[in-house]
Amino acid sequence: MKATLVLENGRSFEGVSIGAPAERIGEVILNTAVVGYQEMMTDPANAGKLLALTYPLIGNYGVANKFYESRKCWVNGLIMKECSRIYSNWQAEGSFQDFLNHEGVVALSEVDTRTLAVELRNHGEMMGIITSEPLDGQKAIKKLREHKKKGKNNFISNISVKAITEVETGSRGPRVAVLDLGMLKSFTAQLKSLKCGVALLPYNITPKEILAIKPDGLVISSGPEDDAAIPEIIKTVNGVLGKIPILGISLGHELIALALGGKVKKMKLGHRGVNYPVKPADSFKGEITTQNHSYIVDEDSIRRKKAVEITLRNINDGSIEEMESKSLKFISTQYYPVSPGFGEVNNVFLRFLKLLNPSGRAGIKTKKNKQLEVSYAKT
């Protein structure tokens, strides 16, 4: 069935509907990674978005339960060039179409995603509507405006755990609490392989309640950046900042900046992909990072905060990629501290662990080459 994506600026893109036959409105975002469709779609940070994949061939290797980054698919719609009709990989448990059906995803295929990418690059990320109705541009734009008037969504309340939830890790190491705004399984898995005890906290927990459970450290997870719940969470972060060691990831990083009284600003086009270079200002040694965000911490707003050190910057646009504060005991990364490979742990988690144990008391070591098991309920 034919379907169309209409952008806020009136530009439309024809395609074929291959998922659930419904209308969907959301902000259109791009991801430039070649692999990882299932992971991107189940990343809660993408909740409500219409995700466009720039790599044209999708579904080639099917889907598997272990590639879920959270309990379900969060994107509001998926836009791609070509959906593979078969899948071929020994790990696959089902086809991409099955996944789309199972998750009820509205998906638009056979779209000139290259042109869409260029459009977003030139005019910035914007709202869009996927519809299979033959509709004229004006009407679509009207719908988009009406949708915008409704104000921000509160995805986080839906994403986050409802109560403090222990993750079965079987570990004797430090207890790490995670403010769950959209925690990824692959991050939890890294904490697990570091032998941390992990507890997921609901987004609306109070600072008092957090401190009451006496975690050795707190991770403020990634999640949707433009959410109605955020003002409340900033207060929570403010209440714990400086009191326990904190690792902020992506949205978590932005929340720390906001809690410090800083500001965040929206980029014209977000950083979403696996090839973003970052490095310290005074060094030539950097890292290639995975990212998924549209906001960055405003430089001017944070520069005056003396306790905060900007430890990494984006090599190309100079934006803040990582902050650290010795006195406030936090590390925050705009990028995703992903695992470098099977069972291995990102250096950021190791650094976070050192904040918990400056003396190295727990003697935590990374366990290499161990297959990851994630304890979330399977879908």
Next chain:
Amino acid sequence: MPKRKDIHKILMIGSGPIVIGQACEFDYSGSQACKALKEEGYRTILVNSNPATIMTDPNMADVTYIEPLTVEAVTEIIKKERPDAILPTLGGQTGLNLAFFLMKEGILKKYGVESIGANVDAISRAEDRELFKKAMLEIGIDVPKSGIATTIEEGIKIGLGIGFPLILRPAYTLGGTGGSIAYNKEELELFLAKGIELSPVGQILVEQSVLGWKEIEFEVMRDCVDNVIMITSMENVDPMGVHTGDSIVVAPSQTLTKEEYAQFVNLSKKIIRKIGITGGGANIQFAQNPANGHIVIIEVNPRLSRSSALASKATGFPIARVATKLAVGLTLPEVLNQITGGTKAFFEPTVDYCVFKICRFTFEKFPQTNRTLNTSMKAVGEAMSIGRNFKEALQKGIRSTEIRRFGLGCDGRDKITDENIESPGADTIQTIKEKIRLPNDDRLFYIRYALKLGMTAEEIYELSRIDMWFIDNLKQIVELEEGLKNYRKTSQKGSIKIPPAVLLEAKKYGFSDVQIAFLTKSSEKEVRELRKRHDIKPTYKLVDTCAGEIKAKQPYYYSTYETEDESRPTKNKKVLILGGGPNRIGQGIEFDYCCCHASYALKEEGIESIMVNCNPETVSTDYDTSDKLYFEPLTVEDVMNIVDNEKPIGAIVQFGGQTPLNISGELHKMGLNILGTSPDSIDIAEDRKRFQQMLKKLKLVQPDNGTATSFEEAKKIAHTIGYPVVVRPSYVLGGRAMEIVYDEKALCDYMERATEASPEKPILIDKFLEDAIEVDVDAIADGKRCVIGGFLEHIEEAGIHSGDSAMVLPPHTLGKDIIDTIKKNTYAMAKELKVKGLMNVQYAVKNNIVYVLEVNPRASRTVPFVSKAIGIPLAKLATKIMLGKTLDELGFTKEKNINFVVVKESVFPFIRFPGADAILGPEMKSTGEVMGMDSTFGMAYAKSQLAAGQKLPKKGNVFISVKNQDKRNMVFVAKKLSDLGFKILATIGTAEALRSNDIEVRVLPKLHEGRPNIIDFIKDNKVHLIINTPAGKATKEDESKIRAHAILYNVPLITTVSGAQASVNGIENLIKKPEMSVRSLQDYHKKIK
């Protein structure tokens, strides 16, 4: 880290002549390296023996040596130039090996030269199999199980321990030579015996077979502060078992999950760190078990490679340029990504398209050889194609290889037609299955036949182990093909009734107009018109390294059927340059050199240059060679689409070899202005009758000849002009299917075979001038004036293809009167043909008569060679002439006299084609060429031989066996060798002739008569030079066996009398002057008047 200030002069080693496994990609990497080092302010010294390269252009490096790539020659260069550092990673295996020997022999240390990019430890860890295995196991990466055997018993023990099938690799043989696969104990024994014999050190590696596993490659780069980036992944469509250089490759990988991908990246990073590359790139090859994901490492190349060239062109990321900058101490965050113009090289390219590499083979040149692909590389070239999906990229890729196919079949050239498939015989099915099971250059087409027969993807997978995802995509193409047949035209006059939506779908699947026309029983023209009527035309998208995320400053383009065009055609005056497509025998780097010069000339003239080519190995497909690059197949459809889009003032077709010429007529008819010599003049030169008329008018002589369309006619013509005659089809390059026939039976034979070589085209028959001297002339003309760039006298007598013959410039046996006649004739023809640009004429001189053999009003293979010799960039000047300049204005009005000698020698791929006889003839067989330069002919010739890998001995045993008519001429050669201290061995006939002239000879028995015979001598390294002239068409079995062994054991082999004479001259020079003198190209050019 800022670049290093403690080094100033850097020596670069090129890769030498084009051979199978080492082609233009090292000209691309070397040229980028030259530019990158210059940019950073270093003084560059370059050595390469291959004159057809852009890198050896005198303005690329500060000092350029065209000298043999031997330890001796390079040592002399080091002594003279005293470089601070050597960059060994850009010249392929040749460059790396040479640098390695210079390190091992302490020469670098002695002269204080540091190796940058890769040091001796890094090279050893990657190249030495034992060290490599140890290093990989240390970082927890599996390698296939293996062991080294020196006896058959040992090998069997190792083999049985590992289990079948087993891969056997003889140690120290070139590029997988002699490798085999054993499936049982009997085969193992057989191959062990053969392999141990083949290995010069008597060693053989017995290795676990990972046959049928996925073959995955990663390109990685690392700088001196340990930043590591991944350029791209590549997945071989042909699974393990086919050399990656012969495999169809797709980029990025298509069937890996994110987790697997991350794991490969992780391993790649560990490997490049372990190998210890601290400023450069590496290509890493893995095998992965498709059933459980188990990964083993196959190989690491600690240098720029064929795959890195492909990765560069596939992503837009200039690996060679960046690797060079890293080698001098810069870090990735400091190097600019020139494609985007605004970002740094420290990032990982991402793509929003699918890329194919499809190889070009030349089995037709070596009919005796088996077409099965294995672990020894056989491809001579490759094409790259880009599409928005797998199907489009694949079909574009097939037509890019120029095997006269227009996509995945259904183009009127299928070996098994639809009718055959409807009622297939048991043998047809058997053939199809066999062709799918055994890897070969036609396999894709046979998969198509199988799919049409109704075989399932699973069955095809079971036979081929090609991933199901790939097979399913092929199936989708076949399904659409079947659908298109529904729109078949019912009558000749009717029009095609294909709905626009279906037509668009077919274009999105990469179907060419030719295929659609074939399926709908209409013509390409009709399809094209229909497309235009419905506004179905390609859009051009970008290769920009970043999937559109960043606006690119210097991208390049590919066609696809999408909604928006991004090519942004300018209103500038612009010219299209049509490139040469994939390398093949007869058409290679020389033409790419010319195309690049066309581009440089356009730049100098302020005209926008637009390059069209599909060869990823070349300099012409580099992002900064032309103003705009279209990475597209060179077919009428694809080129005309670009013409419609860009509206150039004209196109240059004379530089890309036969590829653009073949389509120039049609392009011209469709309204494209052909710059330079008119298509009509090209036709005069190509059309026998018109050419004859012209010669008659100019009172020039050609050998008696005729044109035949039937055997009867041919017989009559041959009878009239008298045997021997040269026969060949018209309109072919590289002497394809050209033969000398000595009698009627041979002629009949030929006529039967030749119809396949060039259908619809007649056969040309010429009188063969035995023992004539051939001369090639490269000239340039502006329509009025003509100047000759060089007279190239062939060293071998007439009858050997000019592409295979050694040549010397200036001529060393021709008198002034002959040269003057040649000059006069050339001028006259240039004037008559109103040549505007380049012209090549082949003459034969016999009994003081100058015969015109052939005129080609286009760039010839020898243009770069002559340009390097005389210091004049002929192709560049020719381009300017095409744009309206005169030779007067360009200041080139008189022939150059050089006071030194240059010799061109060819190199041959016989070692790759077991069964093919190593003799020269009218069909071209060489893959590349070298240049020897010196003050005397003898030394220049000796250098050319050394450069071509022919190690002329200074002492030892020479075996001579020549045909009767050569015996007299051989006396002088043998006498000289004997005087120089060589021991002469000969077969009885030759020995008698030599003895009667007082030459001491040891007689060796014929092969079947007794031992030790010559084969034993070869195997025992007791013969150091073999002179063997073949006795005619029906070569004696003994002879070809001797030649095959000479090739296998790398004993210098000479198959012509003139070659022997020149070689003896060279040997004498080498003995007299033990220290090789080297001189830079710039220095030679200074002295030219």
